[in-house]
Amino acid sequence: MTWKENGTADERCDTKGFAELEKLSPSGTNVLDPAQLLRIEAVHRGYLFQHLYAVQCLLSAETIAAREIAVESDEDVEIQLDGIRIYVQVKHRKDALAWDDIEGAMSRFADLRGSHERSERQGAARFVIVSNTGPNGPLLQRMTKPDWPADVTIDWPQADLIDRILPAPKSSLMEAIEGNCRLAEVLPFATLAPETLVWKLAGVVTLAATGEKASLDHVFTTKDLPALFEQLVLQLQDLPVPPVPYRVQQDEPDLFTGDRVRLIVGYSGAGKTSWLAQAAQHAVGPLVYLDVGDTPGGALSNAVAREVAGRLAGNRYRLGEIFLPGASGREILQLLSRRITEAGDVVTVALDNIHKLAADDIVGVIQAGGNINFLLLGRPEGEVAAIEAIVGVKREDLRGWASDTVAAAGHDAGCKGDAADYQRLIDLTGGLPLFVQNALAVAETDYQGSVKRLCGDLVRATHTTEMAQDFVLGRVFEGLPVTIAKVADLLSLCDAPLTREEAGSYIVAAGGPERPVLLQSFRKLLSLGLLQSFAGDKIKLHDAARVVGKGRLALLGAETVKAHQEALRRVVQQSLIESWSPTKLSLFLRLTGEVGRLDILVEMATEELFHEMGVWPEVEAYLEHGAQDEHVPPDQRVKALDALAFADMKAGSDRATSWLDQMDALITAYDLGAEERLRVGMKRMNLLAGQGNRRAAQQAIADLAPLVKTLPPGHQRVFSYNVACAELALGDSDAAIRRIQPLIKDYYEVIGLSPEMVMGNNAPDLKPMLKEEAEVDDVKHLADSLDVLAKALDAEGKFSPLARVHALKFYDLARAPDSLFRVGQDLVDQFIRKRDFDGARDMMESIVLPQLQQWKLADYLISVRSQYAVVLAYCGLYSDAEAEMRRLEPYKSGLAPLAQQELENQRELIANLRRFGAPPKWTAPPGLLDNIARQLDKGRRKASIVPSRAASPKIGRNERCPCGSGKKYKHCHGGT
Incomplete structure (x- = not known):
């Protein structure tokens, strides 16, 4: 940050x-340069809008009686009518059109007008400025003046032009696409989707504008348009129709990257063919699609040669000379490849289901078609790894749908879920389109549309309807050797990337194979796409495969699964100490609850930073159970209730009062100490203040004051902070300011910084400036105090960005994202x-x-x-x-x-x-x-x-860390 x-x-x-x-x-x-990104995006929007308007003119050519249409010649678009040539400048603007936007065009119009007047060009000239937005006030006034050229028209979507000849522009890129699709619907090519034709035409317009293709050379003649439309139909007629609507995957790869050979690998359901069909709508050159799954290997080169030749119309290829009697498929491909190069064309061949063929057959076709681009699609099985190695191409994956896309699909399927539910569904399905759609269909029919309930059953492997991924990936698991399948099953319990060394330690501890066989298993699982690799030599089983693996493990019995979970918990615990991450913390907490280590959970749950990580849902149920379990020691039950009360106060839930009452009962029954009384007392004080009960809140403050004096300074600072919170809640902002300002000064001294040192420095810069003995909790408490100061200043009507900006830095330093977002939104x-x-x-x-x-x-x-x-x-x-x-x-x-x-x-x-x-x-x-x-x-x-959690007992830097690692606190979570 x-x-x-x-x-x-x-x-x-x-x-x-x-x-x-x-x-x-x-x-x-x-991006490194956001301003450059802005410029790039604006340029591309402008060109796309211009090319879509050219497509609109092509599709309207007969209606407007155009003889020819040129792109990127003297002007953006030029339309030759009978005796009239119209020069069109196309503008796409966010704001209203201004004189500065068109001044250069008006100058060029004057030059072109002169050329026609001198008879250097035939016919009359007309000039049109087409814009997605209307003129601003000054430009409108200029257009009404007598000196405005009579042959210049400005056209925009809402313009009321009596003598409009050309198609009316649209107000946005999406409206331009939709309008063109409506025009394409009336063309006599029912086998081709209108949107497909529009995007193909946009691609051809782009190619024509470059001047690279001699047969186009910027100009489309009306008599050639039907042939052009028919050619586009032929190019795409064998491709599967993309789903409607097509939902884009995360970081979806471009269809053309300049590489001659591409390898797209994914399991059934990853959306490979749908991606190709959708991307092909934007392709400029010929694209030949073949599903080679059922093609005999020996006949592959012949099949490819004949399909390519069938798409290459025209005498310039001299196909009769290529298909000589006795010529082999590879020889035909070699000749075709040379003719394609001579013609200056770019041809792409997409081969689907290549995993069903031998590597030699695929490689032979690629080598024979030396000037043909190949796009290979297949599953991570068969000889795909051999193709990858021999050809020297790196496989590419489709990353699945993002959260917004999954939510949109869920909405269309009649399901309901919040952001957490849909993200959890992605975690369980890998976001693969087929698996997501299947899961949503099951949620709609079996769970009344509840994505939350479906995900709960998938996590526990208790769903009763077989899912698509159970079938697809289950078959892959069943085809694995027993030892490798066991490695995959064990890894299914881990949803956070671990290093190979850590994963190996866990698998060996859980009764899996030793190192030599283990490394071989990793290689095999990686080649099959079941195992994913990450930076830092980390690995994780594919999310979609984990559901299948956990289902297989469940058949071994609850005790066996629990033993495996404990083995993994120990490894993750050590990994957290060496390399902390939110995903590993979440995994550690779930495993800790599942194996019944409530003692660790309550110690961590009473730390306020714990509540910042978004992991509360992972442990709430375990703490609720432990708080009611009379076999659990009373001090642990109080801590569990304390964590529950804090979470509910933070969420504004009425349950907080019930937890506080139970804490009081336990403290009284077991005569617990001052720290326990301070925990419940401060929370009740803030609860009463939030309810506006001034007398009861002030009485609580008075009752706690003598108790706090017997406790260490850290607890006294926390008490002062909570009193300031209560004062602010009661409307005493001035009193809160007077109380919190000295406290902020104290916290700065405790951590060894000053406001002047914070100015101009970010969290990474501040970390080495802290005192060696400074605790992360104190950094967080300083941020909390600055936040209260900002709120109090707001109440006083004073602008206080300094307090919030510094609070954000300290929240970042303390790894407190929940508070960071809250204060960031306040700022x-x-x-x-x-x-x-x-x-x-x-x-x-x-x-x-x-x-x-x-x-x-x-x-x-x-x-x-x-x-x-x-x-x-x-x-x-x-x-x-x-x-x-x-x-x-x-x-x-x-x-x-x-x-x-x-x-x-x-x-x-x-x-x-x-x-x-x-x-x-x-x-x-x-x-x-x-x-x-x-x-x-x-x-x-x-x-x-929210009152501070810091009434928890302070953990000394040389004491054992409450996470259960066995390490000293300063070497574990106290050092993070």
């Missing part, structure tokens, strides 16, 4: 660069109230969204991205804001009623901003600023102040 500050009194993130970005994906596109709200809309957007795009991508906290996916949509609307990017809200719509059915209402509030706010516009920046009339803040507050749930 990078924080930029200008060092002024109202310190804030530098908005230069990022604030200029017009669009950034929710995943947080990671965005603060910029909105200040009417610094660009600053709010910069904060979102440079900090909050990238952190969301890194931490992948499902609880914040909806709130962060919907807030981002509101920010985009405040910046005037209404279409982008509405598009983001549409992407979030499929999650709505899985949200709680309150969250659904919040989403509707934000959608309404965006609609109002489009209707009335955003307020002017920085110069708000009196009273309007508060109204904006209230609107934004309605659109996003405000996080409540």
Whole structure:
């Protein structure tokens, strides 16, 4: 994370660069130069809009009586009519069209007009500027003046032109595509989908604009258009029709990369053929598709040669000379390859199901067609690994659907789930399209559409309907040698990447094969695609395969599975000490609960940083069970109840009172100590303050004060923080400020920093500056205190970005993502109230969204991205804001009623901003600023102040770590 500050009194993130970005994906596109990304995207939008308008003219050629249509000649598009040549300049703009946008075109029009007047060009000249947006006020005024050229017209979607000759432009790229599809529907080629023809034509227009193909050379004549349409039909007639709608996979590879041979590998259901069929719609050159699964190896070269020749019409190939009697398939391919090169064509041959053929046959065809591009598709079986090695090509994978795509598919299938549910479904299916669609169909029929319930059964391998992945991957498991299958089964318990050494230690401890056989097993599983490799020599079984492996393990009995889980838990515990990650922590917690180690869970659950990681759902059920189990020691039950109460107070649940009552009962029954009384006392104090019960809250503070004096300074600081929280909740913001400011100073001294040292430095820079004895908890507590100060200053009507920016740095340093997102969103709200809309957007795009991508906290996916949509609307990017809200719509059915209402509030706010516009920046009339803040507050749930967890007993750096590692705290989680 990078924080930029200008060092002024109202310190804030530098908005230069990022604030200029017009669009950034929710995943947080990671580029070195965001401004360059903006320029690249704008250029491509402009060219695509121009080429789509050219396609619109091609499809309308008969209607407008065009003789020929040229692209990228003297102008973007030129249409020759009978006695008239129309020169068209095409513009795609985010904002209204301005004189600066067309000044250069008007100058060129003058030159072209002169050429016609001097009879250097035949016929009359007309000039049209086509734009997706209308002219702005000054340009409209200029168009009405007497000196405006009579032969120049500006056309836009809403223009009311009496003498319009050319097709009317569309207001967006998507509308241009849809409009062209409607035109394509009336062409006499029913076997070809309209969208396919449109994209193929766009590709041909792009090729014509380059001048690379002599037969096009920028110009399309009307008499050649039917032949062109028919040729495109022939090129695609053998390809499977892509699914409707086609859903794009994550980081989907381009169809053409410049490599002569490509190898796309994936299991049935990965969407290989659908990807090819969809991508082929945009292909420019001939693409020949063959399903070679049932083709005898010896006949492969003949089949490929004849299919390629069948697509290459025209005398220039002299096909009669190629198909001489007695010529072998490879000889024919060699001759065809040479003729293709002589003609200057690029031909791609896609061979599907190549895993069913021998490597020698595939390699022979590739070698014979030396100037033909080959796209090989197959499963990770057969001789695919041999093809990869001999040809020297690296296999490519399709990565499956992203969360938004899966949610959209779920919505269309009548299912409901929130962001966490759909991410869990991806984890269980690998996101492979067939497996996801099958799982959604099962959820709809067997689980009343509940994705959450289906995922619960899949995790426990208790689903009763056989899934597609059970069948597809089960067959792969059954074909493995027994020893290798056992390795795969054992790895199915681990959903976090481990190093090969760690994975090997676990497998040996669980009764698997020793090292030599183990390494051989890894190689085999990698070649089959069941095992995935990651940076740092880490491996993990494919997500989709884990469901199958766990089902096979379950047949061995609960005790055997529990023994394997314990072996894995020990390895993951050691791995966490050496290399911490959220996924490993989540796995460790689940395994700890499943093997019954409640003692470890309660120790970790009482640490406040534990509640920052988004892993609470992994352990909540175990703690609830342990809290009610009378066989568990009372001090552990109190800690379990403490963790449950804290989580429910954070979530705003009414259950918190019940947990506190049970804590009181246990403390009284077993005469527990001061720390236990402080735990429950501070929480009850804040609960009462949140309810507005001033007298009871103040009495609780008075009752706790003598008790706190007997405890160490760390506990006294935590008590002061919680009292400040209570004062703020009661509306005593001034008292909270007076209490929290000295506390912030104390925490700075404890960790060895000062505000001046924090200025201009980011979390990685601050870490080595900390005192050696500084605890991570103290860093987190400083961030919490800065957050309370910011909230109190807000209540006093004071702008306080400095406090929140520094709080964000300390939350980052303490690895506290939950608080980081909460405070980051508060800071965005603060910029909105200040009417610094660009600053709010910069904060979102440079900090909050990238952190969301890194931490992948499902609880914040909806709130962060919907807030981002509101920010985009405040910046005037209404279409982008509405598009983001549409992407979030499929999650709505899985949200709680309150969250659904919040989403509707934000959608309404965006609609109002489009209707009335955003307020002017920085110069708000009196009273309007508060109204904006209230609107934004309605659109996003405000996080409540949460009392600190730090009433937990302080763990000395030389004591054993509560995670159960056996290591000293300073060498384990205390050092992270």
